[in-house]
Amino acid sequence: MNESNRKRGVLSPCAACKLLRRRCAQDCVFAPYFPAEEPHKFANIHRVFGASNVSKMLQELPEHQREDAVSSMVYEANARVRDPVYGCVGAISSLQQQIDLLQTQLALAQAEVVHLRVRQNASYSSSNSHGGFYAASPSNSGSPPTTLPASSRGKAIYNMDMVFDQANMGYPIW
Template sequence: MKESGRKQGAASPCAACKLLRRRCAQDCVFSPYFPADEPQKFANVHKVFGASNVNKMLQELPMHQRGDAVSSMVYEANARVRDPVYGCVGAISSLQQQIDALQTQLALAQAEVVHLRVRQTASLSNHGFGPGSPNSSGSPSSKLMGSQVKPIFDMDMVVDQASLGESMWSC
């Protein structure tokens, strides 16, 4: 039986050697990271970085860092194939815009909750259920609904305006 130069029983070359049409040696730097059953993974990395550059980068890194480096290269190469101009930066920018929009929506929702709680407190104070009234043991909403029902708004959890402003601008 003829041996392929790799581990015995592993006749298939790695995806890199297959694409580059060369013999896959036992000490091939690509084989642990680009298996034969994932040819597109190396194809994109090769298209963006080039096999020689990938080989140099992997050779310069310690063994324990090579897996992370390959994952990063694959991610960047896939992003470059999808968006040749911006690549990963485009994806990051898009996600940052989504975060900004969601933070604005959250701040508006928090402000609306504060506004509704203030209106509820004012309404309850006008009907004799305020903090200074004689029958104000317990929360005002539990007084209105009876003792068996849980209050809708617990006044102990009111968000103050200062923390609302801080959360709106903190990233």
């Protein structure tokens, strides 16, 4: 409906033509991507890239790629308004730092699980070697042994192929 009314000249100009205060032509390159109901969408693009450059970019692209290009430009322009120096790169860098931090925390948690399971297995084997009685030793820190199910005895608990530098994390190497 929008397109048919646009051809008859009934609709208001697109957001781009409205901002630029010009008459919106029937073949306006901006009209399909910047409807009059979304003026904010074009405002940041115009501020960051300039209307002339956006028009040139859109005209050089095949029509099936224009919508993706507009959404990318909108995203980049909004990022540039928030962070004029780094734009999208700043957002990507921040997310990468969060991923690195979470991966480190995950590796620490996995190492702690391995450490606790090794202590549990040592405690289990020491209780079995003493005729079933529990003997306190520095290796089990006074914790009572827990019995492992028969199905988990003798299985590998954790894939130890993962290399983890614990010296830099303040954890002892066991």
